[in-house]
Amino acid sequence: MKIRALLFICCTTILVSAVEAKAQEDKEAPKQVVYIKKMDKRVSELMADRVGIRKNMELKELATINERAMEAKEDLMFPADELYGSNWENQWVDPFRGTTAKVNFPDSFAIDCSSFVYPIAIDSMARITSKYGPRRRRMHRGIDLKVLIGDTIRAAFDGKVRIKNFERRGYGNYLVIRHPNGLETVYGHLSKALVQPNDIVHAGDPIALGGNTGRSTGSHLHFETRFLGQAINPAEIIDFENGVPHQDTYVFHNVKINGRRSNIYTSSSDRMVYHRVKSGDTLGKIARIYGTSVNELCRLNGLKGTSVLRIGQSIRCSAGAVTSSKGGKSKPTASASVKQTVKTTVAADAAAVASINQASKAGQQEATPVYHRVKSGDTLGAIAAKYGTTVSKLCELNGITKTTILKLGRALRCS
Known part of the structure; x- marks a missing residue:
């Protein structure tokens, strides 16, 4: 009898404990559910905020891209307007010829040449038939590049066509293009122009066909670079041997x-x-x-x-x-x-x-600068060793630092 009573008491105690534990679980369950729901809501809010932030960033980037595109388009519509103003002469190569206006030359001006495209076929590169300078008692203000009649002539930079004209005793059929970087380029002795005045062109676009018109003794392209009407030696800007600019930015000083x-x-x-x-x-x-x-x-x-x-x-x-x-x-x-x-x-x-001629030391015989075209694997140290100079000298000649990353195809001055 005592054993039964003891068993009954034990079973009763266990059942009571189980009931109390169950009640406690039921009491705490809603709190856990509420906590989990709050966590899920917070995570959702954080994800939404992240998506919103990324969306705003993308919208800002898109707005920046659109703004840059609009600026580039405006630059092409009104190339170098800050330099030339509203002067858009369609008759003379020098836009200020025949006017009483004076040209305000800035103390210095940086010209971006990084987008340059060689104006004739690659296989015609380095075939210069006449350089810039005095020639037969006249000043030859450009460089003559050998082409055949009908060869494609391309725009050297992005720009807008200012002149399409014919000059019997001079340029023959010729084009003048004004560029946003401040330069104007002249293309002479053409057989046919493929663009019209006020057309917008991009670097590398076909603009004409080579010819032998005007004052010419054989088919060639007469190529000029001008700044505010002033003829500048193209060889000082472009390495015609390699078909690339000497520097991405060329600075002129008054x-x-x-x-x-x-x-x-x-x-x-x-x-x-x-x-x-x-x-x-x-x-x-x-x-x-x-x-x-x-x-x-x-x-x-x-x-x-x-x-x-x-x-x-x-x-x-x-x-x-x-x-x-x-x-x-x-x-x-x-x-x-x-x-x-x-x-x-x-x-x-x-x-x-x-x-503008190659640099030479005063009082010494003028030396021709030597340029190296960067190839894969080149370093400043290797180039300096090859040309018997120093890295510091290379940096000084090219306006770079020892940590500058060399771009393939870039022309580095070595002497």
């Missing part, structure tokens, strides 16, 4: 000669300068303008003191160290250092004509 205003631009401390003879010019007057002597002018141009100057004739003046006409001592020309630039305003038909 300089003065003996304190006189000029439209000369240079990107190096040494330069070759040409003077275009005007009515009333004499060797003595030209020598005084450029701070040199009559004897030096005669030596540079193969002239005599009694030589008669023709109007329009290009006279080479000295670069770097020149001889003063008042004394027999050698002194540097004013503004020989392009780091000291001055603001000046010049007439569009100013006599001084710049021919």
Whole structure:
């Protein structure tokens, strides 16, 4: 009997404990469910916020892309408007010719050349038939590239066609394109133009066919680069041997000669300068303008003191160290250092004509710069060892640092 009572008490205790435990579980279950629901809601809110943030970022990126696209489109519609203003002359290669307006040359200007495309077929590269400079008593303001009649001519940069014209005793059929980077390019002696004035073109677009029209002794492309009407030697901007720009950004500096205003631009401390003879010019007057002597002018141009100057004739003046006409001592020309630039305003038909030539040390024989085209695996150290120079010198010559990443195809100046 006692055993039964003991068993009954034990069973009763176990049942009571189980009932209480069950009741406790039932009491706590709603709290757990509520907690889990709150966690799920918070996670959902965080996910929604993340999606919202990403969506806003994508919308901002899209707006930025659209804004850049609109700016690029506007730049093509009004190329280099900040430089040329509303001057959109459709008759003359020099847009300021025949006007009384004066050109405001900035102290310096950076030209983006990174998008350059070689204007003729790749297999025609380096076939230069005539360089920039004096030629047969005339100033040749471009570079002649050998092409055959009918060869495709392409736009060198993005831009807008300013002129499509014909000049019987000069360019023949020619085009002038103004680019957002500030340059204008001229394409002469064409057999046929494929674009019309005010057409927008992109770098590499076919714009014409090669020919032999105008003042030409054989089929070729006459190619010019101009800045605010001033002809600049294309070889100073483009490495025609490799078909790439010497630098992605080419900076022109405005300089003065003996304190006189000029439209000369240079990107190096040494330069070759040409003077275009005007009515009333004499060797003595030209020598005084450029701070040199009559004897030096005669030596540079193969002239005599009694030589008669023709109007329009290009006279080479000295670069770097020149001889003063008042004394027999050698002194540097004013503004020989392009780091000291001055603001000046010049007439569009100013006599001084710049021919930016390869850098040479003053007082020494002019040397031709050597360029290396970057290939896969090249490093600054390897290039320096190959050309017998130093990495620091390469950085100085090319305006780069030792950590600069070299792009394939880039032309590096090595000397």
